[in-house]
Amino acid sequence: MLKTYCAFLLGSLVLICLQSYTAGHNAKAPEECCFKFYNKPIPIKSISGYEETRFECPKAGVVFITKKGLRICVDPNFKWVKRAIDQIDLRILEESDTD
Structure with missing residues (x-):
């Protein structure tokens, strides 16, 4: 037994x-989480795209991808980040309309 x-x-x-x-x-x-944020504004012409971090990350973040391939974590609550995201979304929308 x-x-x-x-x-x-x-x-x-x-x-x-x-x-x-x-x-x-x-x-x-999460494939990538942001633990430190870059604080200075990044010129929009240098940014090719962005990704939002997953909800499992301890801090919400946005990863800007530059045309040179750099991945830069930024705080999504900064005004310049929100403006950059809006401009990138608009650029992507305009590009998809021309296709």
């Missing part, structure tokens, strides 16, 4: 470990 109980307990433990390992590898974890 004790051997059966130990085998059951060990089997359950192995299954739990495998499940958490699999869930951890398949989870949609």
Whole structure:
């Protein structure tokens, strides 16, 4: 009886470990979170696009992608960031209308 109980307990433990390992590898974890923000305005002509950080990140952030490929974290609450996002969205909308 004790051997059966130990085998059951060990089997359950192995299954739990495998499940958490699999869930951890398949989870949609944040690919990039911002922990520090660049504070100075970035010229809009230097920005090719942006991504918002995922909701799982400890701080909300926006990652501006420059034409040179740099990724710069900025605070989405700054006025200049909001204006830049609006201008980028407008640029993308205008580009899609011409296609």
